Amino acid sequence: xxxxxxxxxxxxxxxxxxxxxxxxxxxxxxxxxxxxxxxxxxxxxxxxxxxxxxxxxxxxxxxxxxxx
Numbered sequence: 001x002x003x004x005x006x007x008x009x010x011x012x013x014x015x016x017x018x019x020x021x022x023x024x025x026x027x028x029x030x031x032x033x034x035x036x037x038x039x040x041x042x043x044x045x046x047x048x049x050x051x052x053x054x055x056x057x058x059x060x061x062x063x064x065x066x067x068x
Contacts, residue, residue, distance in 0.1 A: 003053050005042040009033045009068045015055035019047035020056060026067060033068045039050045 006027075008014045014020040015038035023044025029037040038055035045051050047061040 004037045005040050005064065007009045007036045007038065007055065009036060012058055012062045013055060014038075014043075014053045014057045014062075016065050016068060017045075017047075017061075017064070019045050019061060020053065020055070020065075022045060024055070036065075036068070 005015060007013050009016055011051050015024055015036045020043060022039050022041070026033045026037050026040040027037060040055065042052040042054055045059070048059065
């Protein structure tokens, strides 16, 4: 069973960033994005080459995921 973290779409975390390439899905409330469920493991950040982050990490290059 895989583990995941749950983050609100308003949080500036790697899970809600367009540069994070880890596995994630969007949960909706009233037809609007509300939560992002992201795999809890490390994943690459394409804004910072060679760096692996967790979905809960933060950085200065955060940019809202376009699907939100």
